[in-house]
Amino acid sequence: MAKALGRPPTSVDIARAAGTSQATVSRALNGGRVAAATRERILAVSRELGYTPNATARAMVTSRTGLVGVVVSDITNPFYPEFLEEIAACLGARRQHMLLQNAAGGDEADAVDLLLQQRVDGIVFTAAVEGSGAVADLVARRFPVVLANRVTDTGCDTVEGDNAAGAAAVVDHLAGLGHRRIAVLAGTPGASTSAQRLAGLRRRLAALGLPPARVVPADFHYDDGVRAATALLTGPEPPTAIVGHNDLLAFAALNAAAALEVPVPERLSVVGFDDVRQASWPILGLTTVRQPLAGMAARSVELLNERIADPALPPRHEVLPAALVVRSTTGPARA
Amino acid sequence: MAKALGRPPTSVDIARAAGTSQATVSRALNGGRVAAATRERILAVSRELGYTPNATARAMVTSRTGLVGVVVSDITNPFYPEFLEEIAACLGARRQHMLLQNAAGGDEADAVDLLLQQRVDGIVFTAAVEGSGAVADLVARRFPVVLANRVTDTGCDTVEGDNAAGAAAVVDHLAGLGHRRIAVLAGTPGASTSAQRLAGLRRRLAALGLPPARVVPADFHYDDGVRAATALLTGPEPPTAIVGHNDLLAFAALNAAAALEVPVPERLSVVGFDDVRQASWPILGLTTVRQPLAGMAARSVELLNERIADPALPPRHEVLPAALVVRSTTGPARA
DNA sequence: CCCGGTGCTGGAGACGTGTGTATACGTATG
DNA sequence: CATACGTATACACACGTCTCCAGCACCGGG
Numbered sequence: 182m183a184k185a186l187g188r189p190p191t192s193v194d195i196a197r198a199a200g201t202s203q204a205t206v207s208r209a210l211n212g213g214r215v216a217a218a219t220r221e222r223i224l225a226v227s228r229e230l231g232y233t234p235n236a237t238a239r240a241m242v243t244s245r246t247g248l249v250g251v252v253v254s255d256i257t258n259p260f261y262p263e264f265l266e267e268i269a270a271c272l273g274a275r276r277q278h279m280l281l282q283n284a285a286g287g288d289e290a291d292a293v294d295l296l297l298q299q300r301v302d303g304i305v306f307t308a309a310v311e312g313s314g315a316v317a318d319l320v321a322r323r324f325p326v327v328l329a330n331r332v333t334d335t336g337c338d339t340v341e342g343d344n345a346a347g348a349a350a351v352v353d354h355l356a357g358l359g360h361r362r363i364a365v366l367a368g369t370p371g372a373s374t375s376a377q378r379l380a381g382l383r384r385r386l387a388a389l390g391l392p393p394a395r396v397v398p399a400d401f402h403y404d405d406g407v408r409a410a411t412a413l414l415t416g417p418e419p420p421t422a423i424v425g426h427n428d429l430l431a432f433a434a435l436n437a438a439a440a441l442e443v444p445v446p447e448r449l450s451v452v453g454f455d456d457v458r459q460a461s462w463p464i465l466g467l468t469t470v471r472q473p474l475a476g477m478a479a480r481s482v483e484l485l486n487e488r489i490a491d492p493a494l495p496p497r498h499e500v501l502p503a504a505l506v507v508r509s510t511t512g513p514a515r516a
Numbered sequence: 517m518a519k520a521l522g523r524p525p526t527s528v529d530i531a532r533a534a535g536t537s538q539a540t541v542s543r544a545l546n547g548g549r550v551a552a553a554t555r556e557r558i559l560a561v562s563r564e565l566g567y568t569p570n571a572t573a574r575a576m577v578t579s580r581t582g583l584v585g586v587v588v589s590d591i592t593n594p595f596y597p598e599f600l601e602e603i604a605a606c607l608g609a610r611r612q613h614m615l616l617q618n619a620a621g622g623d624e625a626d627a628v629d630l631l632l633q634q635r636v637d638g639i640v641f642t643a644a645v646e647g648s649g650a651v652a653d654l655v656a657r658r659f660p661v662v663l664a665n666r667v668t669d670t671g672c673d674t675v676e677g678d679n680a681a682g683a684a685a686v687v688d689h690l691a692g693l694g695h696r697r698i699a700v701l702a703g704t705p706g707a708s709t710s711a712q713r714l715a716g717l718r719r720r721l722a723a724l725g726l727p728p729a730r731v732v733p734a735d736f737h738y739d740d741g742v743r744a745a746t747a748l749l750t751g752p753e754p755p756t757a758i759v760g761h762n763d764l765l766a767f768a769a770l771n772a773a774a775a776l777e778v779p780v781p782e783r784l785s786v787v788g789f790d791d792v793r794q795a796s797w798p799i800l801g802l803t804t805v806r807q808p809l810a811g812m813a814a815r816s817v818e819l820l821n822e823r824i825a826d827p828a829l830p831p832r833h834e835v836l837p838a839a840l841v842v843r844s845t846t847g848p849a850r851a
Numbered sequence: 852c853c854c855g856g857t858g859c860t861g862g863a864g865a866c867g868t869g870t871g872t873a874t875a876c877g878t879a880t881g
Numbered sequence: 882c883a884t885a886c887g888t889a890t891a892c893a894c895a896c897g898t899c900t901c902c903a904g905c906a907c908c909g910g911g
Contacts, residue, residue, distance in 0.1 A: 193867075203869095204893095234867090236635065238896090241898095242868050243868085256600060257594075259597075263592055269618055278630060279616065283600075297568045300572055432797065432799075439798040464767075528897075543859095548899095576899090
């Protein structure tokens with residue numbers, strides 16, 4: 182194995198050593214029609230020389246790289262690593278691979294540009310919001326794109342959890358516990374998940390005849406969440422329940438409450454969205470809406486590959502069920 | 517921008533449209549000697565046609581991809597996303613990009629193989645342990661490799677925190693609080709960080725004349741940590757302090773304690789390693805050894821690029837300072 | 852007028868691979 | 882025996898870019 186010290190060996194080197202043509206080497210390694218003895222010899226030689234096919238050269242001629250770009254908005258949000266792990270697994274099963282771009286700071290256009298330069302076969306966007314119109318541009322060019330956990334009015338494939346149903350379940354749960362002053366830590370303005378969850382909450386509150394929720398922007402970030410929750414809890418008429426548009430925001434609310442010595446769930450109930458792994462830790466025990474993580478990843482990869490195979494496909498929109506998981510951060514509202 | 521519907525335009529297309537040769541287009545876009553008027557025209561045309569340089573074709577001729585492979589052992593361990601974010605930032609400043617491989621499950625050899633096929637310029641390994649000898653093989657072939665937060669006896673560059681000093685600081689802190697029965701949730705057997713932290717703990721315990729620590733393997737995984745900590749706490753002579761070789765293991769200990777209704781820090785003190793962001797959350801408040809994350813990332817990228825420039829460099833080993841951060845999971849040992 | 856130098860541009864080869872087309876060989880068939 | 886056919890291989894080209902080298906125009910000095 183540890184043979185190549187200079188330039189790595191090429192299929193031409195293999196061909197020379199095996200006494201055949203380069204074309205035969207290519208066919209032998211890719212399952213073409215080659216005599217068994219020849220194939221055997223070529224495989225032996227290529228093993229001996231430590232041959233590694235050059236993916237860039239292959240991409241040149243096939244115009245397929247086998248790479249799929251994945252754009253996330255903040256990789257330190259624990260939701261994303263879990264999602265990426267699923268995505269990577271689905272891609273690996275198809276012998277594709279992930280080129281990750283972290284678009285924190287809003288340089289989504291830069292991220293897309295890089296992925297295009299690398300000639301990825303398609304892109305999965307999970308970033309919360311599009312600021313640059315980069316996605317619309319790609320769709321207009323018929324470049325294969327899937328939006329995971331996010332939708333837009335651009336005509337591309339989308340996969341998401343049932344945010345409205347999840348939000349309704351949250352309201353039912355809180356209302357059942359007697360909560361009437363409910364506040365929301367909202368995600369990035371313009372993010373579809375945030376908008377849907379908010380709409381679902383409002384609709385259900387109205388349907389139950391409850392007062393509207395107070396909505397505070399928190400941009401899906403922990404620090405913003407702590408600031409916003411602190412302001413809510415120290416202001417006039419503090420809420421008896423806070424719904425984070427994100428588990429990270431819900432954790433922020435828990436921490437703000439702890440810092441202010443507001444006991445949870447006795448004086449404050451907290452609910453999140455996503456059900457990241459930490460949410461199920463006993464010391465956190467967050468009540469939250471579970472996102473169908475594995476399903477979203479699997480469908481995203483499938484839809485993307487279908488579109489790569491046929492870019493003219495009509496846009497598909499899939500909604501996967503989401504379910505409320507009740508743990509220990511919610512309890513009866515104080516009388 | 518949204519022009520290209522068929523094949524994306526090439527530099528030849530630009531040349532044709534601008535009335536020059538392809539060579540001049542290449543020079544104009546890469547800062548070669550070109551008349552100002554010609555450059556202007558070429559830039560205008562390439563913008564108009566929505567030209568995106570083909571990185572695979574460039575890689576063919578320059579034998580540089582600008583891609584750096586990064587191998588992690590478990591991306592859902594929050595340490596890694598934080599580290600990756602730093603790495604990506606350092607790479608981005610050098611116009612390089614990250615090709616991530618999650619080697620969970622021990623398929624490190626597969627991960628390396630893929631990265632080599634993609635012809636990455638170098639690889640940063642942060643995976644906890646090498647099972648396959650893949651790293652040794654790469655080093656023997658003089659392929660640029662840096663080990664971050666991990667060392668081996670193979671002669672390649674390494675960057676790590678001062679694990680021994682960190683461990684000593686942990687022992688001093690616990691001893692000062694009166695702890696004598698200290699247990700350790702150890703990481704993957706063979707992981708250098710684990711070995712160093714363990715050695716540091718043992719040495720300091722011996723130096724202080726304290727009894728040796730009980731060591732339980734937990735493989736750096738949360739679930740293993742919970743099982744191990746539960747066994748410790750329910751067994752005979754339960755420890756008064758548990759040191760996780762990892763913040764994740766420390767959190768596991770906290771959760772095991774919570775499930776058993778063992779109060780922290782009154783009856784059990786818990787310490788971790790890494791200082792991930794969650795550790796500083798008020799509701800967790802984990803006492804832990806801070807890893808010099810940004811510094812490790814920056815030095816890893818710098819060392820890797822130096823080695824890419826000159827593969828014959830002698831191996832360098834850098835140790836960055838680590839510091840104990842005392843929060844609320846440690847307290848005096850019960851009399 | 853000739854010659855050398857400078858500044859810009861075009862031609863052409865290379866990088867490593869996949870694949871369509873042609874060729875050599877052996878066998879079966881009429 | 883001649884033709885047809887199937888199998889296995891070789892030849893050649895294309896993919897898009899960078900870069901070396903040569904060529905061209907222009908200019909100033911001898």
